[in-house]
Amino acid sequence: MDAKAIKRSFDGSGFRCTPQRYAVMAFLMEHNSHPTAAEIFKAVNRVDPHSSRATTYNNLRDLVQAGLVREVAVEGRAARFDAKGMRHHHFICDRCGNVEDLEWYDVPRPATRSLGKRMLRECELIFRGLCTKCAPRRTSR
Amino acid sequence: MDAKAIKRSFDGSGFRCTPQRYAVMAFLMEHNSHPTAAEIFKAVNRVDPHSSRATTYNNLRDLVQAGLVREVAVEGRAARFDAKGMRHHHFICDRCGNVEDLEWYDVPRPATRSLGKRMLRECELIFRGLCTKCAPRRTSR
DNA sequence: TTAAAAATTTAGACTATGTCTAATGTTAGA
DNA sequence: TCTAACATTAGACATAGTCTAAATTTTTAA
Structure with a gap:
């Protein structure tokens, strides 16, 4: 994928692009399945086991704070994450809790x-x- | 408040209107502050300490399943609940996580x-x- | 280049939130 | 009144996520 673009996205965020953070971003950009923190931790360490659980959680929080990643809370289930690429809405399954992207369209604002x-x-x-x-x-x- | 109406709302839900369940419903109908399960447990037991923690959690789940109560997941915070009275939207504060009701209006459905x-x-x-x-x-x- | 400062990672203890089990109590209906 | 189904309970347990303190890496500034 576009490694340069991922690295560049950290510019001005106040966070360094460390290997652990890069791995999280790259994984999220390649998978739009809205994985949980636990799934991201496992996936990232399958490739290169150099990110601890604490780091994965910390980095997800940092990336959310930096506005690069979005956190989606799901009732009764672990939080899910996605890279903030194109704008989109979310569909959440009542039964399995999976989160899916839906084409974005403008929403009327409240009065x-x-x-x-x-x-x-x-x-x-x-x-x-x-x-x-x-x-x-x-x-x- | 309208005790009869609360009791009636259980009809056809498949759940009995027990004192513990009634207390949860009554509390939620009198407070639109979207309390957490822990807050509901404390509030209900301040009046009449006859509902255990397990029962409060079980009953909240039952009431959600029965469609009488709505659960609102908030990123990084405990779930919040409200009685499904009038339709409304939700405003969630980025800073304190509080949930507030906003006037309802129709939302355009996706294609x-x-x-x-x-x-x-x-x-x-x-x-x-x-x-x-x-x-x-x-x-x- | 190098020393000091700042940021980051880490293991594992810890916390918060919620669920489950097995025993006990309650209620509706035959 | 008896019984089966339903409900409550205490406390053990599970899951998701945070925190601490030490070690490591990177940046800054001399």
């Missing part, structure tokens, strides 16, 4: 009145239901 | 094409930013 003194940063659309794997096959049910 | 074989159940809009308490006071910054 200024109802926001009050709150400072709005982003509007996120989350779709729920059954993913392709979990949806019943035919018209049965 | 059928991009949904594929997925079965869509609901579209949820989540706003992020700083709540009134956490937003900077004046125009400073």
Whole structure:
């Protein structure tokens, strides 16, 4: 993949591009499966076992803070992560909890009145239901 | 509040309206602060200490399954709950993690094409930013 | 080049949140 | 009133994630 681009994305983030951080970013950019921290830790260490559990968790937090990675909380399950590439919405499966990307489209903002003194940063659309794997096959049910 | 209405809401849910479950429902209907399970447990037992921790957690899960309560996952924080009264959207504070209700309005559904074989159940809009308490006071910054 | 400072990694202890088990209690309905 | 199904409980357990303190690596500045 584009190693240079990954390294460049760290510029101005306040974080160094260490081998451990690079591995996390590269993995997330190559896989849009929204892995959990545990899955990322395992995957990264399968290739080159030089990132500890603590480092993986710390780095994920740093990357989220730097705005390079997004964390997705799922009810009753471990958090999932994705590289903030193209804008997209999320579909979360009621049954298996998997997170999938859905084509992005503009979302109407709430009325200024109802926001009050709150400072709005982003509007996120989350779709729920059954993913392709979990949806019943035919018209049965 | 409307004790009868709370009891009636259990009809057809497959769950009995026990004192412990009633207490959870009543608390959630009187407070729209989106409390965590731990907060609900404490609050309910302050009034009448007859619900154990396990029961509170079990009942919250049951009530969510019955569709009477909604669970809101927040990144890096404990899950929060609210009674599914009027439809509304959620505002989640980046800084303190508090969840607030925002007036409901219709959300455009994604294109059928991009949904594929997925079965869509609901579209949820989540706003992020700083709540009134956490937003900077004046125009400073 | 090198010494000191800053940032990063690490193992493993620790914390928070939530689930499970097995025993006990309660309720609805025959 | 008896019984089967349902519900509650204490406390052990599981999972996900954080923290600490020491070691390592990188950067800065002389």
